[in-house]
Amino acid sequence: xxxxxxTSTSWASVALFDGxxxxxxxxxxxxxxxxxxxxxxIERILVNTRTAFSAVTRVAVATGPGSFxxxxxxxxxxxxxxxxxxxxxxxxxxxxxLAYPHALSKQRTCPLLPAGRDIYxxxxxxxxNRRWLRRSPLMVATLPEICRQIGTHTLFVGxxxxxxxxxxxxxxxxKALFAPPASRMRRAxxxxxxxxxxxxxxxQVKMSEIEPLYVRQPSIxxxxxxxxxxxxxxxxxxGLPKRS
Amino acid sequence: xxxxxIETSCDETGVAVVEDGxxxxxxxxxxxxxxxxxxxxxxEVAAREHLRAIDALTEQALRDAGRGLKxxxxxxxxxxxxxxxxxLVGANYARGLALAAGLPxxxxxxxxxxxxxxxxxxxxxxxxxxxxPPEPQIPAVVLIVSGAHSDLVLMEGHRRFRPLGxxxxxxxxxxxxxxxxxxxxxxxxxxxxxxxxxxxxxNAFPLPRAVLADRYDFSFSGLKTAVLRRVRELEAKGPVxxxxxxxxxxxxxxxxxxxxxxxxxxxxxxxxxxxxxxxAANLALRAEIAKRIGHPLRVPPPRLCTDNGAMIGAAAFFxxxxxxxxxxxxxxxxxKLA
Ligand SMILES: [Zn+2]
Numbered sequence: 410x411x412x413x414x415x416t417s418t419s420w421a422s423v424a425l426f427d428g429x430x431x432x433x434x435x436x437x438x439x440x441x442x443x444x445x446x447x448x449x450x451i452e453r454i455l456v457n458t459r460t461a462f463s464a465v466t467r468v469a470v471a472t473g474p475g476s477f478x479x480x481x482x483x484x485x486x487x488x489x490x491x492x493x494x495x496x497x498x499x500x501x502x503x504x505x506x507l508a509y510p511h512a513l514s515k516q517r518t519c520p521l522l523p524a525g526r527d528i529y530x531x532x533x534x535x536x537x538n539r540r541w542l543r544r545s546p547l548m549v550a551t552l553p554e555i556c557r558q559i560g561t562h563t564l565f566v567g568x569x570x571x572x573x574x575x576x577x578x579x580x581x582x583x584k585a586l587f588a589p590p591a592s593r594m595r596r597a598x599x600x601x602x603x604x605x606x607x608x609x610x611x612x613q614v615k616m617s618e619i620e621p622l623y624v625r626q627p628s629i630x631x632x633x634x635x636x637x638x639x640x641x642x643x644x645x646x647x648g649l650p651k652r653s
Numbered sequence: 654x655x656x657x658x659i660e661t662s663c664d665e666t667g668v669a670v671v672e673d674g675x676x677x678x679x680x681x682x683x684x685x686x687x688x689x690x691x692x693x694x695x696x697e698v699a700a701r702e703h704l705r706a707i708d709a710l711t712e713q714a715l716r717d718a719g720r721g722l723k724x725x726x727x728x729x730x731x732x733x734x735x736x737x738x739x740x741l742v743g744a745n746y747a748r749g750l751a752l753a754a755g756l757p758x759x760x761x762x763x764x765x766x767x768x769x770x771x772x773x774x775x776x777x778x779x780x781x782x783x784x785x786p787p788e789p790q791i792p793a794v795v796l797i798v799s800g801a802h803s804d805l806v807l808m809e810g811h812r813r814f815r816p817l818g819x820x821x822x823x824x825x826x827x828x829x830x831x832x833x834x835x836x837x838x839x840x841x842x843x844x845x846x847x848x849x850x851x852x853x854x855x856n857a858f859p860l861p862r863a864v865l866a867d868r869y870d871f872s873f874s875g876l877k878t879a880v881l882r883r884v885r886e887l888e889a890k891g892p893v894x895x896x897x898x899x900x901x902x903x904x905x906x907x908x909x910x911x912x913x914x915x916x917x918x919x920x921x922x923x924x925x926x927x928x929x930x931x932x933a934a935n936l937a938l939r940a941e942i943a944k945r946i947g948h949p950l951r952v953p954p955p956r957l958c959t960d961n962g963a964m965i966g967a968a969a970f971f972x973x974x975x976x977x978x979x980x981x982x983x984x985x986x987x988x989k990l991a
Binding site: 447 | 697700701704705707708709711712722737738740741742743744746747748749750751752753754755756982983984
C-alpha cells in the first residue's frame with residue numbers, strides 16, 4: 410500500500426493506493442494549516458479504508474515547486490514515516506502530478522502554480538512517440554513570459570483563478586485551452602500512481618536527498634535556463650496510463 | 654518510559670532519547686553555523702537546515718542510545734512557541750515517525766522543556782549514577798531567558814504554571830545579541846559578551862535599569878538604547894573600551910533579571926529557584942541571582958540550557974504522567990505557558 414502526501418500549496422491532498430487503484434483520497438483547501446491538518450486527514454483515510462498503518466510500505470511526497478513551508482510539511486512527515494516503519498519513500502515533482510491526468514488529451518499541457526507577485530511556476534508536457542514527457546525546463550515567470558514560449562494549442566491546468574484565466578485568453582486567444590476546474594486540481598491519487606511507478610523502477614534514494622525543489626523566486630526575470638533539481642532527466646518518461 | 658524527543662523551534666536541531674523524564678541516553682544537537690555569517694537567524698534557512706539534518710540526527714540518537722524503535726515508548730516534539738516553519742519540520746517528522754511505529758505522539762511546549770531541563774542528568778558510560786541528583790523541589794520560581802524568551806513563571810506543581818512576567822520588548826538574549834553586534838563581537842552574543850566582560854570593569858559606565866514598578870515584566874530596549882548612545886559617545890573620543898562596556902551592560906541586565914526573580918521568590922512560598930534558556934548559562938547571572946535569594950538555585954549544565962531534544966523528552970514524560978493536563982498537538986508559533 411502506498412500513502413501519498415501533497416502539501417505543496419494552500420491545497421493539500423492525501424491518498425491511499427494499492428498499486429492499481431486509489432482506495433481513498435482527501436483533497437482540501439488547507440490555506441496555511443497543512444501542518445496541523447495533514448495527520449488528521451491521513452488518519453481518516455486509514456480508518457475509512459480499514460487499513461492498518463503496517464500495510465503502508467511505500468510513501469510518495471510532492472517535492473514542489475510550491476510553498477517552501479508547505480512542501481516541508483509533507484516531506485518531513487514522509488521522512489518520519491519512512492524512519493518509523495521502514496517504508497520506501499519517493500519524491501515526485503508537483504508539476505508532474507498536475508500534468509499527468511491530461512496525458513491522454515494529446516494536448517500540450519501546461520500546469521501553473523502561483524509563485525507570488527504575478528509569478529508562476531510552469532512547465533510544458535506533451536506526448537511524443539507514445540511517451541508522456543516533460544518538454545521544458547521549470548519556468549518561474551510571469552504569464553506573458555510563459556506565453557511567449559507557446560506557439561500551439563495548450564491546455565492549462567493547476568491553480569488558475571478567473572483573473573489568470575482571462576489573462577491567458579487575452580494573451581493566447583483560441584490557443585489557450587482550459588481543463589474543467591475539478592480536473593485542474595492537484596490530487597494525491599495521481600501522485601500515488603507516479604510515486605508507485607517510480608519505486609518500481611528505482612531503488613530507495615537516501616532520505617535526505619528528498620528535498621523540496623527550492624526554486625529561487627525571481628522578482629521578474631524568466632529563468633528558462635533553470636532545470637529541475639530532481640529528478641534530473643528531462644527525457645524521463647513519466648509513463649502513460651494504459652489504453653484500453 | 655523511554656521517549657524519543659525532537660526539538661526544532663529555532664536554529665538548533667535536537668534529537669534525544671530520555672528515560673523517565675530524567676536520564677539522558679542520547680542527546681545530539683546540530684547547531685546551524687550558517688547564521689553566524691548573517692548575525693541573526695534567517696527562518697527560511699533554519700527550516701531548510703532542520704529538514705536536511707533531522708533524519709540523520711534521529712538515526713544517530715537511536716544509535717547513541719543503543720536502542721531500536723521497538724524499545725521506544727513515545728515520540729515527542731516541540732509544537733511551540735518558535736519559528737513556525739521550523740516547528741513544522743520537527744512536529745511533522747515526529748508525528749510521522751510515531752504513527753508509523755505505532756507509538757503515541759506527545760506535543761511539547763518549548764518553555765516547559767526549558768523548565769524540565771532541570772530534571773535531567775547524564776548517563777555516563779551507559780550506567781546511571783548510583784545516586785542520581787534529587788528532583789528539584791516544587792513549587793518553584795522559574796526564570797527562562799534566551800534569545801527568544803524572557804519569562805518569569807511560578808511553577809505550582811507539575812505542568813501547573815502561572816506566568817508572572819515577561820519581556821515587554823526584546824528578549825534578554827536579543828539584548829545580548831544586539832550589544833555584541835554593536836561592539837563587533839559576533840553572533841550569538843550571550844557567550845561573546847560574557848567572555849569580553851571578564852576583563853572589564855562592570856562599574857565603568859552606569860546604565861539605566863527600566864523599573865516597571867510592582868510588575869514582574871522586563872524591558873530591555875531602554876538599556877539597549879543607552880548602550881548604543883554610550884558607544885557612539887565613546888567612538889567619537891577614540892577606541893571603544895569593549896570589555897568595560899560589555900561588563901557594564903552585563904551587570905545592568907543581570908541585575909534587572911535577578912531583582913525580579915528574587916522578588917518573585919520572596920513573595921511566593923516556593924522551595925527552589927530554577928533557571929533555563931541559553932542566557933541561564935551566563936555565570937554572572939547565576940551569581941547575581943544566588944546572591945539575592947534565600948532559596949536553593951538550580952541551573953542545568955550549559956549544554957542543557959540551550960535548546961536541545963533532551964529537555965523536550967523530559968517535559969514529554971511529565972505530560973504523559975499528568976494526563977489530565979492539556980497537551981497541545983497543533984503547532985503554534987506564539988504558544989504560552991499555562
Ligand atoms: Zn529555547
